[in-house]
Amino acid sequence: MDGGGVRAGELRGAGGGNDIQWCFSQVKGAVDDDVAEADIISTVEFNHSGELLATGDKGGRVVIFQQEQENKIQSHSRGEYNVYSTFQSHEPEFDYLKSLEIEEKINKIRWLPQKNAAQFLLSTNDKTIKLWKISERDKRPEGYNLKEEDGRYRDPTTVTTLRVPVFRPMDLMVEASPRRIFANAHTYHINSISINSDYETYLSADDLRINLWHLEITDRSFNIVDIKPANMEELTEVITAAEFHPNSCNTFVYSSSKGTIRLCDMRASALCDRHSKLFEEPEDPSNRSFFSEIISSISDVKFSHSGRYMMTRDYLSVKIWDLNMENRPVETYQVHEYLRSKLCSLYENDCIFDKFECCWNGSDSVVMTGSYNNFFRMFDRNTKRDITLEASRENNKPRTVLKPRKVCASGKRKKDEISVDSLDFNKKILHTAWHPKENIIAVATTNNLYIFQDKVN
Amino acid sequence: MLSKGLKRKREEEEEEEEEEEKEALAVDTWWLDSDHPAVAQAPPAVASSSLFDLSVLKLHHSLRQSEPDLRHLVLVVNTLRRIQASMVPTAALPPVPSLPAAPGMADNLLASSDAALSASMASLLEDLSHIEGLSQAPQPLAEEGPQGRPIGGAPPSLGSLDLLDPATGCLLDDGLEGLFEDIDTSMYDSELWAPASEGLKPGPEDGSGKEDTPELKETELKDTELDYLMDVLVGTQALERPPGPGR
Numbered sequence: 001m002d003g004g005g006v007r008a009g010e011l012r013g014a015g016g017g018n019d020i021q022w023c024f025s026q027v028k029g030a031v032d033d034d035v036a037e038a039d040i041i042s043t044v045e046f047n048h049s050g051e052l053l054a055t056g057d058k059g060g061r062v063v064i065f066q067q068e069q070e071n072k073i074q075s076h077s078r079g080e081y082n083v084y085s086t087f088q089s090h091e092p093e094f095d096y097l098k099s100l101e102i103e104e105k106i107n108k109i110r111w112l113p114q115k116n117a118a119q120f121l122l123s124t125n126d127k128t129i130k131l132w133k134i135s136e137r138d139k140r141p142e143g144y145n146l147k148e149e150d151g152r153y154r155d156p157t158t159v160t161t162l163r164v165p166v167f168r169p170m171d172l173m174v175e176a177s178p179r180r181i182f183a184n185a186h187t188y189h190i191n192s193i194s195i196n197s198d199y200e201t202y203l204s205a206d207d208l209r210i211n212l213w214h215l216e217i218t219d220r221s222f223n224i225v226d227i228k229p230a231n232m233e234e235l236t237e238v239i240t241a242a243e244f245h246p247n248s249c250n251t252f253v254y255s256s257s258k259g260t261i262r263l264c265d266m267r268a269s270a271l272c273d274r275h276s277k278l279f280e281e282p283e284d285p286s287n288r289s290f291f292s293e294i295i296s297s298i299s300d301v302k303f304s305h306s307g308r309y310m311m312t313r314d315y316l317s318v319k320i321w322d323l324n325m326e327n328r329p330v331e332t333y334q335v336h337e338y339l340r341s342k343l344c345s346l347y348e349n350d351c352i353f354d355k356f357e358c359c360w361n362g363s364d365s366v367v368m369t370g371s372y373n374n375f376f377r378m379f380d381r382n383t384k385r386d387i388t389l390e391a392s393r394e395n396n397k398p399r400t401v402l403k404p405r406k407v408c409a410s411g412k413r414k415k416d417e418i419s420v421d422s423l424d425f426n427k428k429i430l431h432t433a434w435h436p437k438e439n440i441i442a443v444a445t446t447n448n449l450y451i452f453q454d455k456v457n
Numbered sequence: 458m459l460s461k462g463l464k465r466k467r468e469e470e471e472e473e474e475e476e477e478e479k480e481a482l483a484v485d486t487w488w489l490d491s492d493h494p495a496v497a498q499a500p501p502a503v504a505s506s507s508l509f510d511l512s513v514l515k516l517h518h519s520l521r522q523s524e525p526d527l528r529h530l531v532l533v534v535n536t537l538r539r540i541q542a543s544m545v546p547t548a549a550l551p552p553v554p555s556l557p558a559a560p561g562m563a564d565n566l567l568a569s570s571d572a573a574l575s576a577s578m579a580s581l582l583e584d585l586s587h588i589e590g591l592s593q594a595p596q597p598l599a600e601e602g603p604q605g606r607p608i609g610g611a612p613p614s615l616g617s618l619d620l621l622d623p624a625t626g627c628l629l630d631d632g633l634e635g636l637f638e639d640i641d642t643s644m645y646d647s648e649l650w651a652p653a654s655e656g657l658k659p660g661p662e663d664g665s666g667k668e669d670t671p672e673l674k675e676t677e678l679k680d681t682e683l684d685y686l687m688d689v690l691v692g693t694q695a696l697e698r699p700p701g702p703g704r
Contacts, residue, residue: 100523188527207527236535238528257528290508290539294532347536348511353529 019380020439021455022389024396026080028065029448031393041444043431047111047119050435053081053442054121055449056106060090062123062176064134078440078453085134087176090125102127108193110202112215120179122202126189129204131180131215139167185211185221192242198249205242205254212266224272225254225264240298240355247307251276255312259296263323279321281328291343291352299355304364305436311367313358316340318369318379333379333386336371338409338420351425359434370429373418374445375405391429391443391450401455505544512537 038059068079112120118135188206210225245251262275295315319329358369439454
């Protein structure tokens with residue numbers, strides 16, 4: 001079924017093996033190796049149509065890329081993503097009460113579905129969530145009576161006739177304006193935001209609490225989960241991620257540092273401290289170590305588009321859970337099992353605490369997550385094949401097919417394989433995103449954003 | 458199982474002393490050099506005491522952050538407890554009240570055997586709750602003392618929870634003052650910030666602060682300064698905003 005043209009919405013076969021070939025498309029960001037701290041990408045997110053791609057960075061900025069309209073003549077590639085809007089979402093703040101600096105780093109961006117000409121997104125740092133409106137302006141009024149075209153005011157006594165100002169076309173301008181600021185509701189660091197399927201409310205989660213907001217109301221929020229113990233000495237677990245179910249507006253899940261996922265139903269009670277379901281896989285006794293808990297800590301949880309499954313990412317693996325089965329995942333994929341024997345060193349250099357994200361493709365048939373050495377991995381749920389690819393500026397010309405990579409865990413290293421000891425643990429891919437409809441992926445290295453797409457003949 | 462960890466440790470106990478210095482250097486190097494190269498070697502044969510020390514260092518480092526990463530802190534504390542549980546032999550347990558049998562046994566042993574460690578960690582976390590986000594590290598930590606020390610070659614003069622300067626690995630001579638030095642308390646001098654009488658929990662700082670450790674007795678904490686800082690803590694806690702009306 002290898003068509004000649006590109007039809008939007010037609011999803012080809014799967015991620016691994018011969019069915020799909022991933023090609024380099026674009027890379028955004030500075031070329032030099034000296035990475036400015038502020039440029040470190042901290043979140044990546046496609047909007048609901050896939051036309052827009054947003055990134056947030058450590059400097060508090062949001063950059064939105066827009067896909068060009070498909071060029072019907074140039075059928076060998078899909079539209080490129082170009083900068084659409086850049087704005088400073090969050091500034092560094094100082095909490096005078098606690099003598100603390102609040103980082104401006106953008107932890108998460110989530111898009112609202114489009115309702116009119118403007119686009120809306122939520123962006124959050126550790127403490128404050130903001131609703132941004134991104135709108136286009138391509139006309140401006142001209143012909144004022146009291147103002148010159150350059151803006152200077154005219155002396156009213158010189159006005160002898162009146163005219164009606166008219167709108168004339170102008171160069172496209174994209175404006176971002178903050179429409180709501182949701183502040184002062186989180187004592188701890190916000191790790192997640194998730195918009196409800198009712199498109200009226202959303203949740204924000206920090207280490208110990210989850211709050212429910214209405215998008216229109218900024219001066220209050222409802223606390224729906226609170227795991228802070230009465231005595232902090234009893235604290236042994238924190239919330240690591242939370243997400244609303246894509247279809248059931250009363251259902252959400254949150255994951256913990258102990259590797260558990262709790263599904264909650266907001267209809268059951270106002271404070272959802274009692275879960276409806278608890279998802280946890282018993283520990284494999286043969287793999288037990290001092291680091292068992294750390295590596296079981298879940299760094300990301302994502303529902304499938306269908307809402308039937310959810311995916312979790314812990315340090316070494318990706319797990320797919322059926323919402324109807326709590327005692328174990330239905331699928332487990334090893335991301336970099338060769339690191340299991342290196343856990344002590346990874347604990348020493350704190351890499352073991354890295355928080356990798358994961359994502360589904362549009363049809364829920366393939367999942368993707370990042371690793372070290374700028375590698376990222378895809379797992380095809382149907383064929384059970386997996387592939388490792390690298391985001392690198394070397395050997396990457398447009399429409400170059402990416403070569404699969406392989407890590408050699410031990411023993412003789414074959415040609416083109418990389419040994420574990422040669423991996424660069426400073427080059428980590430924590431954030432990835434998959435276009436909701438097409439085989440286009442966005443992969444963030446430390447300060448660069450790579451866009452790959454499948455090969456189109 | 459924990460026994461697996463114990464077995465490994467006993468085998469390598471002999472290498473432990475030689476490796477100890479290397480381990481310490483590696484740890485120090487890691488602290489000094491933020492561009493520490495990627496994990497390139499197979500993990501050294503890590504004896505539990507080195508891992509314990511490393512974990513304690515991480516705990517200190519985490520607490521020294523102006524706003525500790527709670528997830529990191531909790532994971533390190535839990536790992537530390539696990540390590541300590543594996544290090545303390547059953548015989549050395551201090552007398553405890555009768556324990557319930559079997560399933561929760563390990564947890565109870567842990568709870569009783571490292572009571573002193575628990576108490577200090579408890580006070581750490583309790584302090585965190587009172588000064589949610591405040592930039593101080595908590596009051597002097599109770600000295601773990603020899604009963605909590607592992608078998609093996611850890612330097613005996615180093616109490617497990619003594620305050621170390623992470624960069625040099627040296628004991629902080631000025632103890633708590635070093636931890637507090639970044640705080641500008643001049644804004645708290647005004648009378649507006651006098652502690653309110655409501656809603657104050659008795660600070661465990663009061664309790665643990667009195668347990669002077671032999672090492673820390675050398676430090677020159679002035680009582681007046683400590684009282685002043687206590688007032689600041691209590692005063693700002695009263696001004697803490699609650700999280701939301703849904704509570």
